[in-house]
Amino acid sequence: MTSGKKTKGYLLAALAGGIAGAVGALLFAPKSGKELRRDIADGASQVGEKTVQLAGQAKDGTVRLAHQIGHQTSHLAGKAKDSASQAIHNLRSWKEHRGTEEAEVAEVSATQALESDLEETVLEDEARS
Numbered sequence: 001m002t003s004g005k006k007t008k009g010y011l012l013a014a015l016a017g018g019i020a021g022a023v024g025a026l027l028f029a030p031k032s033g034k035e036l037r038r039d040i041a042d043g044a045s046q047v048g049e050k051t052v053q054l055a056g057q058a059k060d061g062t063v064r065l066a067h068q069i070g071h072q073t074s075h076l077a078g079k080a081k082d083s084a085s086q087a088i089h090n091l092r093s094w095k096e097h098r099g100t101e102e103a104e105v106a107e108v109s110a111t112q113a114l115e116s117d118l119e120e121t122v123l124e125d126e127a128r129s
Contacts, residue, residue, distance in 0.1 A: 011054055018047055076125050080118050087114050 022043040027036070087110045 003092055007058060011051075011058070014054075015047065015051055018050070019044075072128075076121060079121055083114055083117055084125065087111070 010114055021038065091107050
């Protein structure tokens with residue numbers, strides 16, 4: 001189960017428990033019908049306000065999480081772009097100083113190394129999340 005579904009389940013369980021407890025307490029309290037109805041209405045109003053408050057907190061947490069994920073993704077993309085640019089620059093420099101056949105072999109090796117570095121970076125970012 002994802003954390004969003006767990007959170008939603010906990011919120012619903014807390015809400016249902018709160019309502020059941022409030023209604024039970026009101027029904028067993030020695031009060032007149034008019035007082036009881038007013039207490040039930042007040043309790044329902046309080047539960048509604050608490051639900052709105054919890055929903056706002058859940059929304060704020062979701063927005064923060066989305067911003068963090070976006071930032072990490074941008075950071076990872078920037079690192080990959082920088083690595084690729086550096087590898088291309090190094091290959092071009094190397095080609096100028098070496099023969100074409102050797103340069104092609106080096107290009108394949110550099111591409112494999114770049115893929116490996118990128119994969120390690122992705123795994124490190126996933127481990128931090």
